[in-house]
Amino acid sequence: MMALGFLSVLSAGLLMGILHAFDPDHVMTMSSLGARPDARGATARYALSWGVGHGGILVIAALALLLFDVPMPETLPKGAERFVGVILIAAGGSLALALWRSRGGDQPPSSLRSKAPFLIGMVHGTAGSAAVFALLPIGLLSPLLGVLYVLVFSSGVLIGMMGFGHGLDRVQTLIATQARTLDKPLRGSVAVLAIGMGSYWLVGA
Template sequence: MMSFGFLSVLVAGLGMGILHAFDPDHVMTMSSLGARPDSRGATKRYAFSWGIGHGGILVIAALALLVFEAPMPETLPKGAERIVGVILIAAGGSLALALWRGSTPEPSATRTRAPFLIGMVHGTAGSAAVFALLPIGMLSPIQGVFYILVFSFGVLVGMMGFGHGFDRIQTLISKRGQAFVRPLRGGVAVLAIGMGSYWLVGA
């Protein structure tokens, strides 16, 4: 039977996972992907794919660390942090290019898979912070892995909620006129490029 203490830890992990989904780099990357003219209404799908990638890499890292006592190399999260900056710049630049061209082709297979891979990069970059908050002293290895599963589910729920909200906002704005949509997308592109540049400097 699950103890009340462990249940409390899992509830806290779920809440922290939901909040973690709204980290600025996560939100900005997903906004850039969902704001493309050829991605209308796709943010929820991208959010789900991103969440699976993010959670999958954390669970693998948790199994390696807690069960097999093989911690992730310290250089890996730091390198992933730099890649996050590059991804933000690329996503913002790609969005700006799509707006400049004004075309709406069908999303390519590469870009359809991109959210999953980006989620893995974000999960790797944030793994050090996530495991630093893991109450290892209170949990067995299996409980620790279960905690990461619940945390990752919280991240998925939070990002799905953001994806749904972002799609709704775009729909509401488009109903008021296409003149409002382009500035919104342009603003997202500029913010993504700016944040990515700042991320690279601070990485």
């Protein structure tokens, strides 16, 4: 009975993780990164990197908190929350600049840009850590099982973001082949939305 109840808790954690991947700031940041002319077809790979960064920081924080009773400094999630707004503005501005400079030829992303999703995922994970641990059903779990719960939640986030990244790649390929005149305007709209959301995020942080 206890095992069945714990499996239910893990299943709920997995589902919550999948839904968490589709938070507006996550989706807009990934859309901005994937919409760059030099990142065509790379969104799924970016999503994997982002998910590993997001989950990795949460698991490290869970290990520190639950096993060693070392909480994450309270100012860190708050600072990361504000930095999410900066990232959104930077991603939107970078996308707008790349589109303006683009001459129609797609180039592979630089090695530095390829590493950016992992670091951004870590920032998003840090920003959301307070909410994740606030919802952690600690009363039902031992410290080790609590870490397992966070690992399952993070796996759900990875699954959700990978699904989004794969879907965005497919949509962008379809637009590029079937409705090429809409390609650049839609990417430009993503840039504007990212900058707008980032500005709003900073005001509300």
